[in-house]
Amino acid sequence: MADEISGGQNLVALVRVKPGAEDRAAKELSDLFAKFKVGAEVRESGIGGNLFVFSSAPKGYIAAVLARAKLAYSRTILLVDATSRADAESIIKAASRVLADYLMKKKIGSFRVKARIRGSTIEEKEIEVVVGKALKESTGLVVDLENPDATIYVSIVGEIAAITVA
Known part of the structure; x- marks a missing residue:
């Protein structure tokens, strides 16, 4: 992308x-x-x-x-750690790669997804929930909205999603 x-x-x-x-x-x-x-x-x-x-x-x-x-x-x-098209399936694939790379460097037990969207009709909460659920299922990590070990940031600007983990 x-x-x-x-x-x-x-x-x-x-x-x-x-x-x-x-x-x-x-x-x-x-x-x-x-x-x-x-x-x-x-x-x-x-x-x-x-x-x-x-x-x-x-x-x-x-x-x-x-x-x-x-x-x-x-x-x-x-x-930015990765980019994708601004649709849920593409974002999940890119976020999964980013999180897998992060897990190779650092051991974590929990995460959350934070989305910020500009120039798109996609809802922030929708992306946070869908991506969070997919990452939880694929990694077995716990979703912790208050005090996570890592945060996956998804910033959608128009047709582009920029993803990073911190």
Whole structure:
């Protein structure tokens, strides 16, 4: 999916910006990446207040550059572990891969799914419940909405779902 939307680069971050400040935020991010010689492209998502960052650089390097920055126009930066189409079946497949990779690095007993949706008619609670149920069945982990060991974030922007686990 990432190659379909990026021409070969990976979607490495979803950036939520102040509404109406997309152009300024994109320039600010582009200047930051140029300063640190990161080959990254910042694009508007087509949904107000959301920018995509594409790069072939490792996600950890992108994270380190963003952590150093004082960004005036960016509100939230979500580093992306996987992308999929914005339908439940595709999201479940991508979230299952992300969680499986996470479980290889860290032992956890519980999780929750948090969804944020912009530019789609899909309901956040619907995604949280459907994805959570599928992941619970496939992993045997406990769903804990209050104090989970990990959270799977699903951010849908238009036709694209960006997934990460933390």
